[in-house]
Amino acid sequence: MRTDQKIRLNMYLSVRNYGNLNEAVAKNIPKFASSFVNLQNIIAEIQLIGEMQGVNKTGLAIDKNKLKKKLIALALKNSNKVAILAKLNNNDTLLKEIRFTESDLVKLPGVTLKEQVQIIYDRVETNIGNLAEQGITPDTQKMFLETITAFNNALATPRTGIAEKRKATQKLPVLFDTADAEIEIMDLAAGSAKGEYPDFFNGYKTSRKLIETSSGSLALKATARELTNGEPLSDVKFIFIHEVSEAAGSKGNVQIVKKTSKKGNFQVKSMEPGTYKVEVSKQGYKKKEVSVSIADGERSELIVEMEKV
Numbered sequence: 651m652r653t654d655q656k657i658r659l660n661m662y663l664s665v666r667n668y669g670n671l672n673e674a675v676a677k678n679i680p681k682f683a684s685s686f687v688n689l690q691n692i693i694a695e696i697q698l699i700g701e702m703q704g705v706n707k708t709g710l711a712i713d714k715n716k717l718k719k720k721l722i723a724l725a726l727k728n729s730n731k732v733a734i735l736a737k738l739n740n741n742d743t744l745l746k747e748i749r750f751t752e753s754d755l756v757k758l759p760g761v762t763l764k765e766q767v768q769i770i771y772d773r774v775e776t777n778i779g780n781l782a783e784q785g786i787t788p789d790t791q792k793m794f795l796e797t798i799t800a801f802n803n804a805l806a807t808p809r810t811g812i813a814e815k816r817k818a819t820q821k822l823p824v825l826f827d828t829a830d831a832e833i834e835i836m837d838l839a840a841g842s843a844k845g846e847y848p849d850f851f852n853g854y855k856t857s858r859k860l861i862e863t864s865s866g867s868l869a870l871k872a873t874a875r876e877l878t879n880g881e882p883l884s885d886v887k888f889i890f891i892h893e894v895s896e897a898a899g900s901k902g903n904v905q906i907v908k909k910t911s912k913k914g915n916f917q918v919k920s921m922e923p924g925t926y927k928v929e930v931s932k933q934g935y936k937k938k939e940v941s942v943s944i945a946d947g948e949r950s951e952l953i954v955e956m957e958k959v
Contacts, residue, residue, distance in 0.1 A: 655826060657949060659700075661858065662693050662829055665836070668857035675850045682839035685832040692829045699822055714804040718763070721801045722755045724794050725767045728774050731784045735777060748773050760805045767798055833858070859948050869921040869944055872952040874910045874930070882914020883956055889929040890942075892922055930954050 669676045669686050677683045729748045736745040748770050755763060771794055778786055837858070844851040874886035890906040906926075908916050921944045930938040935956040942952045 655822065658826055658829070659693070659696055662689060662696075662833070664857040664859075665833065665854070666690055666693055668853055672850055672853065675847050679839050679843045679847070679850075682836050682843070685835040685839070689829055689832045689836070692825055692832065696822065696825050696829070699819070699825075714760075714801070717797065717801040717804050718760070721763070721767055721797050722752060724797055725755060725770050726750070726752055728786070728790075728794060729770050731781055731786060732770070732773055732777060734784065735780055744773060744777075760801075764798065764802050764805070771795060771798060870918040870942070870950045870952060871915060872908070872910070872918070873915040873954070874932070875914060875953065875955050877955040877957045880955075882910070882912075883932060883935075884910055884912045884914060886910040886914070886930060886932045886935075886954070886956065888916075888954075890921075890926040891929070892924055892926050928952065928954075930956070932956060934959055 666686075666689065676686060729750055732748045733745055736742070736748070750766065750770075755766070758766060771791070774781065774786060774794070775791060778788070778791065836854075840851050840854045872888055874883040874888075875881065876883055886909065888906075888908045888910075890908075892905070906918065906921070908918065910916055923944050925941060925943050928940045928942055930940065935958055938954060938956065940952070940954060942950055944950050
């Protein structure tokens with residue numbers, strides 16, 4: 651999950667918690683209640699995908715290696731016991747089928763190892779009545795089979811996990827867009843009920859803020875557009891001037907200079923809280939001067955429409 655998605659999820663959770671705490675009011679606002687239920691279902695899906703993305707592939711490999719070592723140890727133990735029986739009965743065919751060294755088994759690919767070990771299990775099962783004095787019982791066979799099954803399942807897990815994780819990750823943008831659509835309906839519904847439930851509206855508005863979740867989260871997203879058609883503009887220069895009071899001991903105004911990308915925007919991860927004067931310019935367009943406020947722990951958004959000269 652990307653940083654911006656984590657920030658949005660954090661906001662959804664804040665809205666969910668506020669709605670649950672104020673359920674008595676929320677359920678009385680037309681359209682708000684139904685979108686709120688939808689939002690909670692979407693949050694659950696997003697969180698489930700987040701858990702899937704967090705699965706440690708290295709951990710899966712470690713578990714498979716542990717199972718492989720356990721399986722080889724059991725296979726050798728049972729192979730040796732069947733070998734003793736085969737020699738006592740001069741059964742060369744049985745001996746050839748189940749006689750392996752540890753080196754032989756370690757070198758085998760996973761699928762081939764499972765097949766060879768299965769042969770050992772089957773031969774033990776066939777001769778189990780003659781192996782009781784060597785400690786082979788239905789219980790030891792059960793443990794042997796469970797280990798074979800666990801190892802076989804582990805062989806498919808990483809590939810299956812990667813495929814499922816890829817599908818889930820591809821679904822995330824759709825879920826976030828759907829959640830945003832539900833939030834927009836809730837915004838309108840809460841706004842329409844502002845006169846009747848002013849305290850609820852103010853609390854909801856606070857819960858809707860995009861809160862920074864970590865030091866790497868965004869402080870500002872800025873976008874430049876063409877005034878007449880709304881198309882994004884690249885190479886638009888933004889100069890942010892932090893108007894720090896001299897009384898606070900500042901050595902001078904702090905400036906940040908950025909340019910928009912081909913998509914017409916840019917992001918700033920870290921900015922001091924306060925008000926910034928912003929000088930915006932691009933060749934062939936009229937210069938503009940706007941302002942933006944940056945609050946501690948919140949992401950601000952600045953959209954500037956540029957007019958041709």
